[in-house]
Amino acid sequence: EKGWQRLNVPGRFAPFAQGNFGTPSGKCEFYSETAKGMGMDPLPTYIPPRESVQSNPELAKKYPLAIISPPNRHFLNSSFANLPFAIAEAGEPSLEIHPGDAAARGIANGDAVRVFNDRGSLTARARVSDKAREGVVVALSVWWRKLTADRRNANDLTSQALTDIGRGATFYDCLVDVARIR
Incomplete structure (x- = not known):
């Protein structure tokens, strides 16, 4: 009914302003060594569904x-x-x-x-x-x-x-x- 609402928290709320990401570097990683080590593409890419007009x-x-x-x-x-x-x-x-x-x-x-x-x-x-x-x-x-x-x-x-x-x-x-x- 009211659309978006502000969450009133004390002070400035920016949970990742100092990094603190759950990655080895603590930063947002667009290139992921962890993914690469698991045999996946280290960069985000579109992977089509297994079952779709495009893939099958x-x-x-x-x-x-x-x-x-x-x-x-x-x-x-x-x-x-x-x-x-x-x-x-x-x-x-x-x-x-x-x-x-x-x-x-x-x-x-x-x-x-x-x-x-x-x-x-x-x-x-x-x-x-x-x-x-x-x-x-x-x-x-x-x-x-x-x-x-x-x-x-x-x-x-x-x-x-x-x-x-x-x-x-x-x-x-x-x-x-x-x-x-x-």
Whole structure:
């Protein structure tokens, strides 16, 4: 409602004015010897996703939509997704899809849809909205499998590949397609 707000702290607040970065030099390092020692590029560079039109055009022909699964505001990631009041507020698993992507697939708002790739699938209720960017579908949160109609969720679609930095999950590196369930 009020836009940005000032955080009132005593004195001048500049936490890294004297350096104190968690790097060997204590400074902000644009060239990182640590990264180089780990076999990575020591300079920041753009690394395209493993699954994208740019990096994998053949896969993108088969699965042209990227999927993201941000937290549902009624759950805490997947925590509390089993509580009756949270389920009542969240409704059912849904998929936000851009009007252009929906029209190309004959999908209307409220239709049951199947989201799929070679790794798996899930079913959800289509929410046609320009909140979703064209070419990207949004599956809110990770519903517990036992609470979904087909016992599947967004994790069934993601790769087991790990990220290059941190060796974390590649949740946001996933191509899919969507079809209306008739």
